[in-house]
Amino acid sequence: MLVRMTLLLVIAFFGQNAGAKDFAPFTAGLKHPFVGNAAHTPGQGASPLPARALDAPKKNTVKKAWRKATRLSSNPLYLAALYYRNFLTKVDGPRCAHAPTCSHFANQAVGRFGPVGILMGLERLIRSGRSSSVRWLPEIGSGHQRRFFDPVENYIIWQPERFTGFQPVRPEQLLLLSPIATEGQSP
Amino acid sequence: MSSFPQRVLWLVFFLSSLPMNTQAQEAPTPVTLEASPMPAKENVGGGTSHIEFADHLFADGDFYRAITEYRRYLFQVKGQGDAAARAACAIGEALYRGGQFEAAAVQWDEVAQRAQASGLRWQALFSAGLAYLTAEQSFAAKPRFRLIAEDESAPALLRAHAQWFLAWGHLDAGEIELARMVLGGLIASEGPLHEQAQGLHSAIAPEALPKGKSPLMAGLLSAIPGLGHFYLGQWQTGFTSMLWSGVLLAGAGYSAYTQDYVVAGALAVIGLGWYSGGAYGAISGAMQHNRDQIHNWREKILFKHGASRQLPDLRSLQENGTFAPGTYPQLGIKLAPTSPDGVE
Numbered sequence: 001m002l003v004r005m006t007l008l009l010v011i012a013f014f015g016q017n018a019g020a021k022d023f024a025p026f027t028a029g030l031k032h033p034f035v036g037n038a039a040h041t042p043g044q045g046a047s048p049l050p051a052r053a054l055d056a057p058k059k060n061t062v063k064k065a066w067r068k069a070t071r072l073s074s075n076p077l078y079l080a081a082l083y084y085r086n087f088l089t090k091v092d093g094p095r096c097a098h099a100p101t102c103s104h105f106a107n108q109a110v111g112r113f114g115p116v117g118i119l120m121g122l123e124r125l126i127r128s129g130r131s132s133s134v135r136w137l138p139e140i141g142s143g144h145q146r147r148f149f150d151p152v153e154n155y156i157i158w159q160p161e162r163f164t165g166f167q168p169v170r171p172e173q174l175l176l177l178s179p180i181a182t183e184g185q186s187p
Numbered sequence: 188m189s190s191f192p193q194r195v196l197w198l199v200f201f202l203s204s205l206p207m208n209t210q211a212q213e214a215p216t217p218v219t220l221e222a223s224p225m226p227a228k229e230n231v232g233g234g235t236s237h238i239e240f241a242d243h244l245f246a247d248g249d250f251y252r253a254i255t256e257y258r259r260y261l262f263q264v265k266g267q268g269d270a271a272a273r274a275a276c277a278i279g280e281a282l283y284r285g286g287q288f289e290a291a292a293v294q295w296d297e298v299a300q301r302a303q304a305s306g307l308r309w310q311a312l313f314s315a316g317l318a319y320l321t322a323e324q325s326f327a328a329k330p331r332f333r334l335i336a337e338d339e340s341a342p343a344l345l346r347a348h349a350q351w352f353l354a355w356g357h358l359d360a361g362e363i364e365l366a367r368m369v370l371g372g373l374i375a376s377e378g379p380l381h382e383q384a385q386g387l388h389s390a391i392a393p394e395a396l397p398k399g400k401s402p403l404m405a406g407l408l409s410a411i412p413g414l415g416h417f418y419l420g421q422w423q424t425g426f427t428s429m430l431w432s433g434v435l436l437a438g439a440g441y442s443a444y445t446q447d448y449v450v451a452g453a454l455a456v457i458g459l460g461w462y463s464g465g466a467y468g469a470i471s472g473a474m475q476h477n478r479d480q481i482h483n484w485r486e487k488i489l490f491k492h493g494a495s496r497q498l499p500d501l502r503s504l505q506e507n508g509t510f511a512p513g514t515y516p517q518l519g520i521k522l523a524p525t526s527p528d529g530v531e
Contacts, residue, residue: 122464123471126427132472133420135479155471157402163474165481166361171326175296175312175334180303 007061068111077118096127099140099147108152120155237263238270241277245499248377250281253512257281272298272307276513277420279314282499287484288322291315299331309341310515316352320359320496329356336369354494358488387492397484399477405469412462415469419476428465435461441466 021127073079085103105124109117129148132139137148156162161169210359238292257274275298282291292315299311316331324347335349345373357366370391373384376404389395400419409415413429416422435458442451489496 087380116467118460119464119467122461123468125469126424126431126465128421128423130421132476132479134476134483150260154475155467157471158472163478164361165478165485167323167325167359169360170326172330174330175315175326175336176297177300177308180305180308 020113077110078107097138097148098124098127098153099151101147105150105152109155112152120152123155124150203343214437220232231387238274241274242512246278246505246510248284248501250285254278254281272302272304273511273513276307276310276314278513279311279318280498280513283314283318283427284501288318289324292318292322292324292327305340309335309338309345313345313349313352313515314375316349316356317496320352320356323359325356325359329353329360331420332356342381347373347376351384354384355493358391358485362394363393365401366391383492383495387488390492395484397480399480400473402470402473405473406466409466409469412465415466419469419472421472422469424472428461428468432458432462432465 046131081103086132087105093102100108101132102121102124106117106121109124111117113120127150129137131150131154137150139146141147153162206387237256237260241253244250244256246255257278260274260452261271261358266275266490276295279291279298282288282294295311295318299315300306302311312334316328316335317330319325319328332349332353336346338346341349341491347439350369354366354373356371357363357369367388370384370388373399374381374388383427405415405418407415408418409431412432413427416425416428439451439454439458442454464503501510
């Protein structure tokens with residue numbers, strides 16, 4: 001989103017004089033936010049390549065995740081958790097009050113953070129529905145599926161920026177504007 | 188053939204089974220549909236019919252169909268004419284009221300870039316800032332409000348509002364001192380928002396900020412299992428941690444005493460894991476406690492001072508007679524270029 005908006009701002013800054021007064025939705029070089037590539041006129045050359053999703057993982061990340069997953073499949077703790085999740089809990093019934101459930105949580109935590117994830121999982125087992133003594137955890141789902149949402153991100157203590165209570169710090173996104181040439185004319 | 192008494196009985200039974208309508212029959216109330224919020228005028232037609240119909244849909248809360256009609260209008264007039272700017276702004280407002288805050292901000296940004304009149308540009312910048320603020324993107328909202336606040340040719344009311352929302356942008360980003368500085372300027376100017384700025388200024392004073400718990404202290408106290416959680420006020424978690432760690436470690440000690448080293452080792456590993464998990468939980472709990480306190484504090488401030496962060500509802504605009512999608516007459520902005528600089 002940020003890259004796309006920056007690109008739009010740059011395009012608008014350099015090519016603004018051509019269609020500065022024009023509010024038509026199909027102005028050349030700019031797309032309506034809801035139209036996207038559909039604004040491309042057929043027969044006018046090749047369609048622009050679809051933009052790569054900003055949150056798509058890089059190839060290297062996928063490889064690393066695959067290696068980690070193959071290591072996990074031979075990990076006895078992971079296999080025990082799988083056994084618990086697929087066999088024991090079906091007898092015992094769904095009784096975890098949190099989402100993700102404690103077994104899912106422990107799997108995620110160990111998969112992402114290794115031994116520290118074990119500590120996270122153990123702490124999670126004795127947590128109540130409260131986030132702290134001053135606030136409840138947010139509830140998700142409805143009816144029998146209602147659970148307290150408590151993701152792994154709540155326990156990453158080496159990233160204190162997650163616990164400020166404010167929006168994450170980011171550099172300001174400026175807007176480049178051209179000077180108004182002919183004041184008072186119809187826009 | 189039945190006898191006479193039987194016939195009389197049958198007659199009584201028949202008469203008693205008839206429905207008794209003792210109450211007077213009321214005339215059925217004719218079902219009338221409520222009048223549409225903005226009925227079409229008699230002289231609808233010509234080039235303005237589409238934008239009027241779009242306004243009609245907008246007033247009905249049918250924002251997405253209204254967007255289609257505004258776009259149809261822009262297509263028909265080739266994006267030019269006096270009402271084109273208003274239609275472009277109204278698309279942004281319809282997206283905003285439909286909950287698509289980022290798309291609304293992009294739309295208004297584009298309007299600001301193409302605007303050739305100050306009034307239109309100010310309005311688009313202001314609206315984009317508001318949309319970014321609602322979308323929790325204060326990093327994009329702040330520069331837009333700052334552009335208006337620092338423009339001396341802008342109307343005083345609009346500049347005051349821009350300063351007000353700039354302060355909110357800083358507050359959302361956790362820049363309390365900057366927010367107080369902006370509010371201080373607003374108070375010193377003794378402008379239109381002087382009083383409400385004073386209220387927010389005192390609400391975010393350093394002494395009003397919640398005092399948090401120390402994660403270091405929580406971790407140190409967890410040397411004795413459960414004390415760290417007691418320090419955070421989590422009594423139930425603290426007792427559970429203390430109980431389990433105590434039972435497991437005591438069991439390990441007893442097994443070692445009875446020379447059952449395998450059981451002792453197993454219990455010690457589990458017990459130490461539980462003990463370390465409790466300490467880790469106390470540290471993360473302190474950090475979550477501080478975050479939650481800030482959340483609660485911000486919610487109180489928003490509840491008390493943040494009503495202006497939302498657009499006025501459509502019904503109140505219609506009652507005031509100021510309903511015109513895509514415009515802000517209440518801020519002193521005028522879109523139609525009747526005056527040289529587009530300002531009332």
